[in-house]
Amino acid sequence: MSLYSQAVRLIKADFHRYHSLSKQGKWRFLIRLLIHDSGFKFLIWFRLTAAKGPLFLFNWLMYMHYSRKYHIILPYHTKVGGGIYLGHGMCIVVNPTATIGNNVSISQFVNIGSNKGHAAVIEDGVYLAPHVCLVENVRIGSNSVIGAGAVVTKDIPPFSVAVGVPAKVVKSVRKNENS
Secondary structure: OOHHHHHHHHHHHHHHHHHHOOOOOHHHHHHHHHHHOHHHHHHHHHHHHHHOOOOHHHHHHHHHHHHHHHOEEOOOOOEEOOOOEEOOOOOEEEOOOOEEOOOOEEOOOOEEEOOOOOOOEEOOOOEEOOOOEEEOOOEEOOOOEEOOOOEEOOOEOOOEEEEOOOOEEEEEOOOOOOO
16 A cells, blocks of 8 residues: 555544534535634644655645644654544644554544653543643543543553542443443
8 A cells, every 4th residue: 555545544534533523514624624623634744744745845744734723743754544634723733752542533622742861652432521631651542531620640541530739540431241
């Protein structure tokens, strides 16, 4: 699979994630998304820049434009799965060593950082509420929710809700295998 076809596949996954959260028709939604939504516009150029094809310089310039315009620092070589959703698409800082899984929702003013070594690993289906800080090499388990303003310094197990400074698990929900 070529890098551009992989980028297009990821852009489609991102689009479907944004569209699934909308009640509008597909074409009207696409027009609104391309005109108004900062997160999705940034993600298009983020995905195309990561492909490093013949249009790399143009893609990189557009990526840098939207990165500065919306204050999103997400290096294009960061491992990010498909279906990412940037809630308000502004003031997001991600360390390049972070790993982000599929269908992750990131709200505004989120910081995923590391002073030394590797940054956080965020598994599939995680929701990071506004003003969340993930500090150093922590693992956020799949389908977890990190509450607003939480500072995560330790691993969070899958299917958990964590809140506070430092973040503590307040609820753990396992999905029933039979339902």
